Amino acid sequence: MTHPQPLPLIRSKLFVPGARPALFAKALASDTDAISIDLEDAVLEERKDEARQALTGFLQSDAASGHGKTIIVRINGLQTPHFERDIEACAWPAVDVVNLPKAESADDVRRTAQALSRWEQAHGCTRPIGILANIESPRGLRLAAEIAGADARVVGMQLGFADLLEPLGIDRANPTAIQQLQLAVRLAAGEAGLPALDSAYANVRDPEGYRSEAAQARRLGYMGKTCIHPSQVALANESFRPSDEEIARAVRVADAWETAQKDGTGALLVEGRMIDIPFALRAQAIVAMARTLGILPAAPVRT
Structure with a gap:
C-alpha cells in the first residue's frame, strides 16, 4: 500500500459518541471539518459492542461517503481488551484516520499500523488509514518525537490535557503549563513534518476560554482544535482562520x-x-x- 493521504485542513474536529449513531448524520451535516466517532471515553464499558456495531453499519452505508468531511475514529487503547475489535470495526474504506489514545512509544504506533494493515486487507481497503497519535501521559510527552516519526501512517499528533494533567494534579487553567505542553507537542510533530491538533476544552459554557486557548494554539502553529459540543465548532473554525x-x-x-x-x-x-x-x-x-x-x-x- 501507498502512504496515507496527509491530513487535510482540520480547524474543527467534532467528537460523536459511538453508541449514538443518530448523531453521525447530524455531525456530518454540521460545519465541522472532521468528525471523530468515539469508541473510547464517550462509550460505557457495557455498550462497547453496541458502539462497534453501530460504527460498522454506518461505515458500510451510503451516508459515510460523499460528504467532504474527514472521518476519524477514536479507538480504545492498546492495553484494553477492545483494541483489536475496535480496529476490526473501523478499518473500512470510509475511514480516513484512526485516533490512537495514550500513545506512549513508537512500538505502540507500529502495533496499531500492523493491526490496521491486517483488517484493511480483510475489508478490501485500497487506501491506507492514517494514525492520529494522542499525547496524554508524561511518558508519551517525553517520547512524542519518536511517536511522531514511528511509522509512515502517522499523519498528525493530538494533545490531550485531561489524561495528562488530572492524575498529576496540574491545574488545567494554568496558562503557563498549557502553553508549554502545546509548544512541546507542536515541536515534536514538526520534527516529523506533521500537523498538530489541540486538546478538547471541557467547559462548553465558556466560549471565551475556548477562544483564548484556541488562539494560543494557533499562535503556536496548531492546525485546529477538538470540539466536544457542536457549539464549539464555530469557535474553532473562526479561531484557526487567518485574518x-x-x-x-x-x-x-x-x-x-x-x-x-x-x-x-x-x-x-x-x-x-x-x-x-x-x-x-x-x-x-x-x-x-x-x-x-x-x-x-x-x-x-x-x-
Whole structure:
C-alpha cells in the first residue's frame, strides 16, 4: 500500500459518541471539518459492542461517503481488551484516520499500523488509514518525537490535557503549563513534518476560554482544535482562520517572493521586513489555506 493521504485542513474536529449513531448524520451535516466517532471515553464499558456495531453499519452505508468531511475514529487503547475489535470495526474504506489514545512509544504506533494493515486487507481497503497519535501521559510527552516519526501512517499528533494533567494534579487553567505542553507537542510533530491538533476544552459554557486557548494554539502553529459540543465548532473554525490582514500580507509576501525568485534574488524586503525562505513558506501556507477556505480564488493552472 501507498502512504496515507496527509491530513487535510482540520480547524474543527467534532467528537460523536459511538453508541449514538443518530448523531453521525447530524455531525456530518454540521460545519465541522472532521468528525471523530468515539469508541473510547464517550462509550460505557457495557455498550462497547453496541458502539462497534453501530460504527460498522454506518461505515458500510451510503451516508459515510460523499460528504467532504474527514472521518476519524477514536479507538480504545492498546492495553484494553477492545483494541483489536475496535480496529476490526473501523478499518473500512470510509475511514480516513484512526485516533490512537495514550500513545506512549513508537512500538505502540507500529502495533496499531500492523493491526490496521491486517483488517484493511480483510475489508478490501485500497487506501491506507492514517494514525492520529494522542499525547496524554508524561511518558508519551517525553517520547512524542519518536511517536511522531514511528511509522509512515502517522499523519498528525493530538494533545490531550485531561489524561495528562488530572492524575498529576496540574491545574488545567494554568496558562503557563498549557502553553508549554502545546509548544512541546507542536515541536515534536514538526520534527516529523506533521500537523498538530489541540486538546478538547471541557467547559462548553465558556466560549471565551475556548477562544483564548484556541488562539494560543494557533499562535503556536496548531492546525485546529477538538470540539466536544457542536457549539464549539464555530469557535474553532473562526479561531484557526487567518485574518483578512494576515491573508493580504501573505499574498504580498508570496507575490514578492515569486518575483524575486524569477529575478534571481535571495532575501528581500517587503514593507520593511526581511523575507527569506522560512517567511516565504509561511506566507505561501497562509495563501494556500485561504484558497482552501474559498477566501481567495484558486491558483491559476500553469501550462
